[in-house]
Amino acid sequence: MDPMAEIKATFFQECEEQLAELESGLLAMEGGDTESETVNAVFRAVHSVKGGAGAFGLDDLVHFAHIFETTLDEVRSNRLAASNEVVKALLRSADVLADLVRAARDGGGVDQARCDACAAELSAFTGIEDAADGDDGMGEIDFQPMQMAPLDLDLDAAEAPPEAAAPEPAAWSLRFKPRPELYAKANETVLLLRELARLGEVEVELDASDLPLLPHLDPEGAYLSWNVSVRGDATEADLREVFEFVDADCELDVQAIGADGEPMELPNSELDIAALISMAQSASEAPAEAAANLDAPLVDPDPPEPGPGRAELAVVDIAPPEPAAADSAAAPPANAANARGEAKNAPPAAAAGATIRVDLDRVDRLIDLVGELVINQAMLAQRVNEAGLARASNVAGGLDELEQLTREIQDSVMAIRAQPVKSVFQRMPRLVRELANITGKQVRLITEGEGTEVDKTVIERLTDPLTHMLRNAIDHGLETPEKRLAAGKNPEGSVKLSAAHRSGRIVIEVADDGGGINRERVKQIAIDKGLIAAEAVLTDEEIDNLIFLPGFSTASAISDISGRGVGMDVVKRSIQDLGGRITITSRPGLGSTFSMSLPLTLAVLDGMVVTAGQQTLVAPLTSIIETLQPKRDDVHGLGGGARVISIRGSYVPLVDVGLSLGYRAEPLDSEQGVALLIEGEGGSRAVLLVDAIQGQRQVVIKSLEANYRRVPGIAAATILGDGRVALILDIDALVAASRTAEAPRLLQAG
């Protein structure tokens, strides 16, 4: 990869981090955080984006970031109060900045009107005109500071062609007298002279007349000055540029020499540099003070001590006393102690979260290998068992330890892929703001448990469903402020997004305090759309779950927000694809809660290993509620081969796994088998009838789709300890099949 392209990729990656930082900082400010470090961090984030964008010539981005930064600088320096209004505008600007970053990264345009409006809003706060930058919109970057300070030599301007008639100087004569500050800032006369020598032929003459006698010599003083003549076609600006870094710390006279060897007056060009310089000097440093420095070299009243002799000094004509060489005599650096103390107080760099960046492929390869290791360990355990070794034998003991270790390795490796859900949650405040604007509703987003960790893949695939659920909650869940007031509620609705670990899974909830699901309306719509029979008698829970049916949408006209071609059925499907479940609880007038329960990882699964029709299968343990031994009296045939089982008074469909998957032609006698009561999506239950239970085991999931093809009723495969492949049951598909009487045989149907 081209190194610049690589750096650009890093830049965009970093931009994302900065944007996240920016948003969380602004949100903290919105919540009343007035710490200066928060504002500084926000400022730095924008500043960083701008700096990088400049390097890649992303002008639109630079321009906007510059305006943004200007406003933040005002806030940072307490010239602009971080009022609610200001912070809200800053948040909107952060969104625009994010759009610009993404537009720069992925191509495509941005909402120019929105950018401009936002930029204008920011400029209005600061009242600084340069931010608005006139009428030409975003076209131009304005890097030039508004107040063109005298010191800021604009070399391009200085190089403006002189009057045509002006005589060319034959040479330049410079007188250069450094002040001690010049050396204190690690500038070197010799380097400046070297630079001058690059411009033309130079003659250097040292003026050591100010050099005091040794007893009066301040080792850090500056006593030497130089007269230099430069021949060649260098312009005055070229010469001045050499002294760009030091012009405030030295006396510099530049004199043009005519062909006759006499000083000549150059016609005043547009920029009178000499005047500017003198103004700058008088402004920046009182000349009197400078003179005092020069006139009073007796800073060190100590008796003479052996030091660099005068003769030596004269020899090293263009190497003046170097500050560093004199550190023994240097004033004890009181500042140094301060600075060190500061450094000590600050935490060491490592504590700032030492991280390394690793290619995801490498992690996945590691996870694969650990998966193999787990399988291999299981196989080994089985072999040892088969060999009939005593449980107390050394081999068995070692094997136990091995098992322990492999499990720990596996957990640790999985933890590498685990990430806090914060990365997804962080995107939501923006969505909520936009939705609130569009719907005219007042919404407060509360997030909880952002630090909850879950596998990276789960996180990546969580964004879309979560986005849609939030849309749904705000668009359909929350009422308008008027309705809320009428109902005696706070006009501002709240949506709570929370994540928590619960028994080996992560549970993510989207809860609104809106009106709850209007069940009558939901049922009517389902009837109108032919999704359910008109006379169907449904429990509240069943009605709530209707909204997950494909083709269901409660908005009578497809709204701009929720109606983006995604229904709750798609949300449910994507959650299920992640091995998760989604449930609703809704209370009229009080709001609804959508709860998603997801596995922490997609790589391993706790499963119950069962036998059906001589085949070994795995049922995900999380779906199993209980196991039971069915009694013949409890099982009732319904005709068409369908059976139900009565469990504590309720009838549950019985799924003969062997028959469903086509392992056997005849149904298994219910008394011969074992029943697993399972709960599928949305709480629908079924009983799986299998021949026998072998045990519980953690299995490594191997994709069947990637390695073979999709098989209905089967979610994935795994390799067992004996090296054989076992299929993992797709519980939801089996339950769904049990509800549609006409397709009891999945494999044949598929």
Added chain:
Amino acid sequence: MSKTILTVDDSRTMRDMLRLALVDAGFNVVQAEDGVHGLEVLAGETPDVIVTDINMPRMDGYGFIEGVRADARCRAIPILVLTTESSAEKKMRARDAGATGWIVKPFNPEKLVEAIRRVAA
């Protein structure tokens, strides 16, 4: 012997760009992520030139420069400041803190190497 440059910048992008430009120009590059880190690196390294950003967490560029200038061993090291603006005020502030010179961002590698050449013995 090639010169060693210490770069201090909190932005990974900038660090990468500085490293690329400087390594291409034949310099040894040592990097730090902020002022505090920069001073820590200086405890074990004596670079020929330091290039530092101003806006950084924990310790900004001004604080860092003051720290370097207050250290007898390091105070003669030329320090170039990276600044996004050519504003005189910012330059003056950097110079008052003890910076040797500055580089205006966005810089190109030639400008960077040129500025280093101008201050490096």
